[in-house]
Amino acid sequence: MKRIISTVLLAVCCLVVTAANPAAWPVSPKAGNLEKEATVLLRKQILAEAAWAMKQAPVTITDASSPRSAGGKHDFFSEADYFWPDPKNPDGPYVNRDGMTNPDNFVAHRKAMIRFSKVIGALASAYKITGDEKYVQQAVKHFQAWFINSATLMNPNLLFAQAVKGKFTGRNYGIIDTIHLMEVAQGALVMEKAKAFDKETAKGVKKWFSAYTLWLNTSKPGIQEKTVKNNHATCWAMQVASFAKLCGDENMLDSLRNSYKTILLPNQMGNDGSFPLETVRTKPYGYSIFNLDAMTMLCQILSTPKDNLWDFETADGKSIKKGIAYLYPFIADKSKWTLTPDVMYWENWPVAQPFLLFGAVQYKQANWYAAWAKLDHQPQVEEVIRNLPIRNPLIWL
Known part of the structure; x- marks a missing residue:
């Protein structure tokens, strides 16, 4: 009897240790080739979205303007989401209402950029799974309009993003708006070797992203955003990583790997x-x-065979695998969430979050993949789309 009790206790202890340590989890026996499964699952959607993208003419920020912008025709402009007119002083400076989105803000430039991201993401995805260069030919038109054509291009800075009426003509927090250029940059990377992607256009695209990356690293707003302590710093690093990878900036990529390991992960998790x-x-x-x-x-962007961030763990046990393991149960069953529900858009999350797919592929966790596969892959709520810059996962795999 004592031997049986000891065996049971040992088994329980092993289960507890394993559950608390994601690195000790076994590989799911049903994981299979999850990347291939994702391709099969998304193929019909990708081709439908690419068919839509093939019919779209370029629309850049020069197609809309706001009298409240302190910038010019080629300057991206947006307004801080959570700032509203002051009831006590309706004509005065706006006041903050955290988490509450002001529906009267100017969002035309943001919508144009998201549309651009959707177009390029769809075309790049279709090109990747079919090899048909008609998708590249269409993408080139949009690349030229946004980055090369002097009449329609966007200046490579965000000096006037997330402005606040009566207070700021632009803020460093607005830099988060260009997370929607990530799939544009990745799309260019996926398509750059195609014959239809002419060298001059490819050169112009990289020149623009190189200039913007420099601005993000040297301007006052860029430096401020880099050192914010929450998701803004993560998103600064995420988009710089994407742009630097397109431009082949290995020094920047090395710097970002170091920041992830020494600042972002240990300080935020x-x-x-x-x-x-x-x-x-x-x-x-x-x-x-x-x-x-x-x-x-x-x-996903920064890992290399020699420096695999998926395997990195801090001295006190923090890792991306632990982060996914923590949140996954609340994605699989939101009713288990123990904190206060969000003040807005609570009903609209989660959707097909990229962390589920990329984590599933990396760690061969079929349950994470299954959760991702069942969720919404084509969200329509603008706030969800604004916070979901990775909508075309196959171009990242």
Whole structure:
């Protein structure tokens, strides 16, 4: 009897240790080739979205303007989402209402950029699975309009993003708006070897992203955003990683790997795998998802055989695998969420979050893949789309 009890206790202890340590998890026996399964699952959607993209003419920021912008025709402009007119002083400076999106803000430039991302993401995805260069030919038109044509291009800076009426003509926090250029950059990387992607256009695209990356690293707003302590810093690093990879900037990529290991992951993740700076917000669920997606993308973009961030773990046990393991149960069953529901868009999350797919592929976890596969792959709510820059996962695999 004592031997039986000892055996049971040992088994229980092993289960507890394994559950608390994601690195000790066994590979799911049903994982298979998840990348191939994802391709099969998304193929019909990709071809339908690419058919739509083939019919779209370029629309850049020069097609819309706001009288509240302090910039010019070629300057991206947006307004801070959570700032509203002051009821006590309606004509005065706006006031902050954290988590509450002001529907009267100017969003035309942001919508144009998201549309651009959708077009390029769809075309690049279709090209990747079919090899048909008609998709590249169409993408080139949009690349030229946004980055090369002097009449329609966007200046490579965000000096006037997320402005606040009566207070700021632009803020460093607005830099997060260009996370929607990530799939543009990755799309260019996927298509750059195609014959239809002429050298001059490819050169112009890389020149623009190189200039923007320089601005992100040297301007006052860029430096401020880089050093913010929450998801803004993660998203700064995520997009710079994407742009630097397109431009082949190995020094920048090395610097970002170091930042992930020494600053972003250790300073933002709690010992349980959560992100305390996000869970104290008025939308803790949505922000936790958003930041985990961004952290996961850093691993996806920056990892190399010699420096695999998917395997990295801090001295006190923090890792991207622990982060996914923490949030996954609340994605699989949102009713288990123990914190206050988000003040807005609670019902619209989760969708097919990239951290589930990329984590599943990397760690061969079929349950993560199954959760991703069942979720919405074509969200229509604008706020969800704004916080979901990775909508075409196959171009990242």
